[in-house]
Amino acid sequence: MAPPRHILELSQKEQRQFIDSFDMVISDCDGVVWMLVGWIPGTGAAVNALKSAGKQIKFVSNNSFRTDEQYMAKFKHIGANNVHDDDVVHPVKTIVRYLKKHRPGQRVYSLMSLEANETLRKQGIDFESLQVKEHLTAASLVDHLSIDKPVGAVLFDIHLDMSYVELAKAIRHLQQNEDCQLIAGGSDVIMPLAENLNVAGFFDFLEHVKRYTQREATFLGKPSPILGEMFAEMFEITDPKRCIFIGDTLVQDVQFGKSCGYQSLLVLSGCLTKEDMFNAPVDAQPDYYADSLADFTQLLQNIQE
Ligand SMILES: [Mg+2]
Missing domain, CATH: 3.40.50.1000 (HAD superfamily/HAD-like)
Known part of the structure; x- marks a missing residue:
């Protein structure tokens, strides 16, 4: 070559x-x-x-941590004309497409950003997520980890607010339900944040979930x-x-x-x-x-x- x-x-x-x-x-x-x-x-x-x-x-x-509106605002800022929502593909969109085809109507657990969850909501996906801001104790952790309803899939993506309790709950869901599928979007090793600032990506967080559940992920990102x-x-x-x-x-x-x-x-x-x-x-x-x-x-x- x-x-x-x-x-x-x-x-x-x-x-x-x-x-x-x-x-x-x-x-x-x-x-x-x-x-x-x-x-x-x-x-x-x-x-x-x-x-x-x-x-x-x-x-x-x-990266799904932008809504369609935020993507469009960026294209507008750079002066790119006639770019529409459908011209942009990112993991939450491919995840929604996949869920509608392979797990229609099923409830899912989201380990994704607020913006990605907003897309799930708009697309009519029944989802559960945890946003725990209070100080946790062992006792309150137990409360957060109780499962009311099983889910058909755990959705993993870049999520800048990701926390221990959210990861632990994802693992619980996967351990409790053999049929629960682990679906992953953005999980790159490195995340280039700004000029001369490359930080660790979300790869190892996904590895953590896989390690404790012995589950492989279905990848829907690049x-x-x-x-x-x-x-x-x-x-x-x-x-x-x-x-x-x-x-x-x-x-x-x-x-x-x-x-x-x-x-x-x-x-x-x-x-x-x-x-x-x-x-x-x-x-x-x-x-x-x-x-x-x-x-x-x-x-x-x-x-x-
Ligand atoms: Mg890039």
Whole structure:
């Protein structure tokens, strides 16, 4: 496999061939379109330029701790036009889709953010969650862990307020009901929070639940193949090679894109450097790379000349 090439270092003819090689862009959000905290210059203009060039553009994130309204406010802030709720996919949406298909009408326990729970509520999912703010004693912990009704699934996702009692209750539900399914969204190892600030992700919290329940999780975030199957259905993808996946990580983005049969592009605006990319095993490297999504604006200008 040839090493990845920077899209602005392709010849003008190659830049045109590259643009003509895809109809749909599926882009990660954090680290590509914006930072978790902060912005990336020129990304809104790039989204608009890709649309003007006739490309469909969809967005996917492993972060459900924003509501649709908050996602739309961010797209508005960067000046990206005509982005709608349905253009954005994140774990709680795929979890709802999965539950409606595989566990219709069942009550679930949510170990997810308030924003994700709001989406469950709007979608008519019967769910239980714990938000315990008081000081806990062993006795009050016992009270919180009592189970009134069994649930069909425990939903795990990035949840910045996650607490011991919530984790303990999730474990109780899974231990009490053999048929209770563990479903996971965002559970990355590292969470790039802001420029030069990468913190531990939620991976080990999920491992904790798995360890005490001997249960495997059904993953519905990137890089789960189930998510790829959902994209094919939701976005009516018939020829995956005509899609390009853009992301800022190798595992969640580039590998995911490759496993779906899409072309792949790594941007260096998120958590990885060019050295990280070239030091990775050859089959983990993307087809292309760019400094930022904003490079597409330049590329589209280049091929107009
Ligand atoms: Mg990212």
